[in-house]
Amino acid sequence: MSKTTLTVGLAQMAPIWLDRDATLAKIVQWVASAARDGAELVVFGEALLPGYPFWVERTDGARFESEIQKTLFAHYVTQAITIESGDLDDVCKAARKSKIAVYLGIIERAADRGGHSLYCSMIFIDAGGEIRSVHRKLMPTHEERLVWAIGDGHGLRTHRLGPFTAGGLNCWENWLPLARASLYAQGEDLHVAIWPGNRRNTEDITRFIAREGRSFVVSVAGLMRKSDISDELPHAATLRESAEDIMANGGSCIASPTGDWLLEPEVENESLRIAELDHQIVLEERHSLDVAGHYARPDVTRLVVNRQRQSTAEFTD
16 A cells, blocks of 8 residues: 655744855754654745845835845845755755755745845755755735745646645745645645744634645744844844844644644744644545535636746847
């Protein structure tokens, strides 16, 4: 009989905030730890590498021509990830060495869009260490639009993981019905939702998506504390003055296809929690509801998804 389970690790960690190399090293260590604990997939939070832009809403981020905003954005760009330059090679090597798949939230400095704008991207690396998808967040939320560019549908893809078909979205994208539907239509039965942090984001929607999709939903968030603001950062004193002691408290959790908790949200601690998911439960719950299958009416409503990577120019040589 074929294997029906998948072991998943929830990596709720704080980055070495806005320090790419140090955060990369920490992620590599956690990938190895998850594999040693038996995980076949490990998930990290949104924008974890090199960190979420917590300064924007706390330092008058919408002020035009602000020296603080310009300096911090320039630093953010220098610490962002250029995939084409091999910035994720160490994570890929760690995945390959440990034979573990990885979902990771990064800030992407996109070479195909000129190399100076930033995207909130969700990366899937398979157990062979290959990057299989790069999903750029469709619509940054509120103040995020002051530092992140608008993504596209290229990364709305699913991946086989043992008995499961996994897909994922960044933060408030998980509230977008059509984005979810694009993944359901590809057979998703393991939904990965990544967040910068805070239980208020994860405790309701995680269970809702599980019940809607009759899927396992793995929500993973990061942490951010005032103590994570390094003296080496630009405007460090101003950042500390404007910061709360805890700006992101985690909230990582797993809901089963019944909508019940497999792992309840955890807050205020770095943690690596491991859980086994049984695909048999998906099959049982799809009996009554399968939103892309027997309960769909494609003759009445259908979704069109543009997965072309958007570019400002097309060159013909």
